[in-house]
Amino acid sequence: MQYKLSRRELLKASLGITATAFAGDLLHGAVAAEEAPGLHEASFYEKLESNTVRCSLCPWRCVVPPGGRGKCRVRENRNGTYYTLVYGYPCxxxxxxxxxxxxxxxxxxxxxxxxxxxxxxxxxxxxxxxxxxxxxxxxxxxxxxxxxxxxxxxxxxxxxxxxxxxxxxxxxxxxxxxxxxxxxxxxxxxxxxxxxxxxxxxxxxxxxxxxxxxxxxxxxxxxxxxxxxxxxxxxxxxxxxxxxxxxxxxxxxxxxxxxxxxxxxxxxxxxxxxxx
CATH class of the missing domain: 3.20.20.70 (Aldolase class I)
Known part of the structure; x- marks a missing residue:
């Protein structure tokens, strides 16, 4: 089944489209998340006490403490603000x-x-x-x-x-x-x-x-x-x-x-x- 794209293939496929995509210091995980271009505040969540958040995107309605993630593993609570960690990072x-x-x-x-x-x-x-x-x-x-x-x-x-x-x-x-x-x-x-x-x-x-x-x-x-x-x-x-x-x-x-x-x-x- 052809669904996976290696890092090399993805870089090649994207060649000439955006220089940002190929700057080594912008690869996901290579820089502090706060500096990463793809870090976006999540939609559909509410802030609770003690910097805890409740996600309202899916029916799990995960209650996530600071530093924790939801069941999906791609949304993280950072000091009371909920972020999506995968915005802009198709694999x-x-x-x-x-x-x-x-x-x-x-x-x-x-x-x-x-x-x-x-x-x-x-x-x-x-x-x-x-x-x-x-x-x-x-x-x-x-x-x-x-x-x-x-x-x-x-x-x-x-x-x-x-x-x-x-x-x-x-x-x-x-x-x-x-x-x-x-x-x-x-x-x-x-x-x-x-x-x-x-x-x-x-x-x-x-x-x-x-x-x-x-x-x-x-x-x-x-x-x-x-x-x-x-x-x-x-x-x-x-x-x-x-x-x-x-x-x-x-x-x-x-x-x-x-x-x-x-x-x-x-x-x-x-x-x-x-x-x-």
């Missing part, structure tokens, strides 16, 4: 057929310029991209690439893509970067796609729907047991996301990966299809 970039996402009814036959950072708010035992989804930001050294340069790369890619896709890991955890890239994509005449596990809070989801062309949600099963034991997640918030998407009017598709003996029971499939 995987590839120009894919849109059916690989997979979307069945969004620009069939087209290409989509796809990217991801490390991190996820689930721990799925069957994850095919675990090498990036379960990493911490400091475990992968990649150059900083601002949203405008991502879009420039997309516009120069061959075959020409019609969209930019946020995929491979869980885009919710790089929400700020995704949203800014999506806005830049639309300004450049490209669509914006999110490929997600659906584990996102309602308020950030509604904001995201304003800039997304389409969203694909992986409905991993239809039992609480599967979500809790196989994904270390929860089913109900994902169902709430699907209801919210239906009400939002944004185009969305649901994909179910059938895993024999785990989520393929006839009764489960029947209940799922009736709910949908």
């Amino acid at each position: 995987a970039i590839h120009n894919d057929p849109i059916e690989k996402k997979p979307f069945a009814h969004v620009y069939p036959g087209s290409m989509t310029f796809s990217l991801a950072t490390v991190g996820c708010n689930f721990v799925c035992k069957f994850c095919q991209n675990w090498e990036i989804s379960q990493k911490r930001p400091e475990e992968i050294n990649v150059p900083y690439i601002k949203p405008a340069d991502i879009i420039k790369m997309a516009k120069e890619a061959q075959p020409k893509p019609r969209t930019v896709a946020f995929t491979y890991s869980e885009p919710t955890i790089f929400y700020e970067y995704m949203a800014d890239c999506a806005r830049a994509a639309k300004d450049a005449g490209l669509g914006a796609l999110m490929i997600s596990n659906g584990f996102i809070a309602e308020k950030p989801l509604k904001e995201l729907c304003k800039v997304m062309t389409a969203i694909k949600v992986d409905l991993k099963a239809f039992t609480k047991k599967f979500y809790e034991e196989i994904c270390e997640g929860q089913l109900e918030p994902v169902l709430n996301t699907l209801k919210c998407l239906k009400d939002s009017g944004v185009w969305f598709e649901i994909v179910v990966l059938i895993i024999p003996t785990l989520n393929d029971g006839a009764d489960e499939i029947k209940r799922m299809t009736e709910w949908i």
